[in-house]
Amino acid sequence: MSxxxxxxxxxxxxxxxxxxxxxxxxxxxxxxxxxxxxxxxKSVISNDLKIIGQGLKIISRGTLQVDGEVEGDVAGAExxxxxxxxxxxxxxxxRVIVRGRTSGVIRAMTVAxxxxxxxxxxxxxxxxxxxxxxxxxxRCLRPANTKELQPDLDTNS
Numbered sequence: 001m002s003x004x005x006x007x008x009x010x011x012x013x014x015x016x017x018x019x020x021x022x023x024x025x026x027x028x029x030x031x032x033x034x035x036x037x038x039x040x041x042k043s044v045i046s047n048d049l050k051i052i053g054q055g056l057k058i059i060s061r062g063t064l065q066v067d068g069e070v071e072g073d074v075a076g077a078e079x080x081x082x083x084x085x086x087x088x089x090x091x092x093x094x095r096v097i098v099r100g101r102t103s104g105v106i107r108a109m110t111v112a113x114x115x116x117x118x119x120x121x122x123x124x125x126x127x128x129x130x131x132x133x134x135x136x137x138x139r140c141l142r143p144a145n146t147k148e149l150q151p152d153l154d155t156n157s
Contacts, residue, residue: 047084061153075151083116092151109149124149
């Protein structure tokens with residue numbers, strides 16, 4: 001008795017022919033498609049990435065976790081600077097959690113500096129929590145109008 005048998009009455013389905021990929025204009029950047037889901041996800045800049053750019057602004061409509069290094073501005077609904085993360089520039093979000101290092105202004109409704117945080121720069125906030133062990137060198141500013149803290153998540157600018 002053979003271990004493998006072939007049933008000759010069943011033929012494999014033919015494969016669909018490959019569709020050619022349209023040749024994009026190399027001088028035009030590709031357009032990114034938005035997902036149909038209205039729920040924003042979580043994006044991560046991992047610890048093996050270093051992003052540097054003059055006038056750079058990274059915008060996320062959901063949660064952005066920075067475990068690598070960013071030299072530029074970061075904005076999102078929620079920004080988490082991981083223990084290995086470092087941001088040099090403005091951090092703007094509804095909520096910011098810092099476990100790593102930042103150098104620049106933090107602007108958010110709620111800011112939490114956890115024990116491993118090292119922050120140089122002013123914090124504009126409505127709510128601020130600083131754990132024991134966190135280092136903070138700057139000013140705490142609470143604006144009269146909460147609209148000043150709303151992050152600009154417009155990707156068309």
